[in-house]
Amino acid sequence: MIERSFINKFLISSVIIILLFTFIGCSDSSTVNSQNKPNQKTTQSSVSKSVAGTSQIKDSGNSVTTSPIKLQKAKVTHHTDGDTIGVMLENGQYEKVRFIGVNTPESTTKHEQYGEQASNYTKSQLYGKTIYLESDAGTTDKYGRLLRYIWISPPTAINESEIRSKMFNAILASNGYAEQMTIQPNIKYADYFRKFCGEARENKRGLWGVNPNGTTKGDGISSPSSSSSSNYQSTSPSNSESYTPRSDSSSGSSNNSVSENGGILSSSGNGKIKGNINSKGEKVYHLYGDLYYNRTKAEEYFDTEAQAQAAGYRPIKK
The missing domain is CATH 2.40.50.90 (OB fold (Dihydrolipoamide Acetyltransferase, E2P))
Structure with missing residues (x-):
């Protein structure tokens, strides 16, 4: 009788152990499948990333172009x-x-x-x-x-x-x-x-x-022949050079005339700061009263030194 009771307990214990192992195995399989399944949210969010040479742009309504x-x-x-x-x-x-x-x-x-x-x-x-x-x-x-x-x-x-x-x-x-x-x-x-x-x-x-010939005279950006650099950086002048302005051949008088487009064409520019490109191709400016002011050809006129410097000109060396 005792032997039969022992056998029954052994069989019940075996069944319980088998059921436990079966349950754990199913749980592990479910976890593995979940880990291997692509994350839908991550996949969708990647649509806004840029590809080399292209752009994927979201507007305010989240539509993608x-x-x-x-x-x-x-x-x-x-x-x-x-x-x-x-x-x-x-x-x-x-x-x-x-x-x-x-x-x-x-x-x-x-x-x-x-x-x-x-x-x-x-x-x-x-x-x-x-x-x-x-x-x-x-x-x-x-x-x-x-x-x-x-x-x-x-x-x-x-x-x-x-x-x-x-x-x-x-x-x-x-x-x-x-x-x-x-x-x-x-x-x-x-x-x-x-x-x-x-x-x-x-x-x-x-x-x-x-004007059938156009109306612009450029804005100081380097021409193709003057620079092959993608940044168009101007060359810094030497501190020891002598200054030779490009003169206006028409007159040495302070009553030279100046046009709206720059250059000596109208007397309205008298007294203003003269922006000049000298014989070395450097952009410099002259204040009224400077040594070469009256005989210097103006490429542009400025009301303040700050304007001249913002346009890329430097003061002359005195």
Whole structure:
């Protein structure tokens, strides 16, 4: 009787042990399957990551636009003139941005025909808006401004239709607010800008209606022949050089005339600070009363030394 009771207890204990092992095995299998299953949330969130050469951009409604080019999102917080703005990047950093490939008439330190119209147009179209910046081979100019193409919305393809309707540089050219200004190495869209400016000129739109030869004289950015650097940095002058100004051959008098576009054409510039590019190609400025002031040809005029220095000029060595 005792032996039968012992056998029954042994059998019951064996069954319990088998059931326990079976339960533990199923639990482990479930855990392994759970660990191997892809995390759906992680997979979905990866859609906003950038791929080299492309951008996947979320708008305020979380819809995603895939662009074939790499773009940097920014908000326009400041306005300078027709081809220069200030932006706040997504990381909170403020940058000045100079548009690549086009040049609008001046409206700040000097006033060129159609300059105010171009400046007001850019402000009305971009100020306070979200834009998308595309860089080319060169990243900044000698003033430290970012050199960028400005997209008002991400392009879905790179073709004439998208460029004409979504790139603000091209819109300025097409509507006659800017002339083409191609500077190596930033030439990605140069052929488009040439075509759009040609159309505007042929149809006398904007500045081309004011003057068939255009109205701009450039804004001091280096020409292709003067620099092959992507940063367009100017060369620092030697402290020991002698100064030789480029003279105005027409007169040595203080009554030289000066045009709105710079140069000796109208007496309205008398007494102002003269910005001059000397025989060595250096940008210097003269205060009224300086030794060479009266016989120096002015490339630009300034009201203050701060304006001259901001435009890249240095004082003459006395």
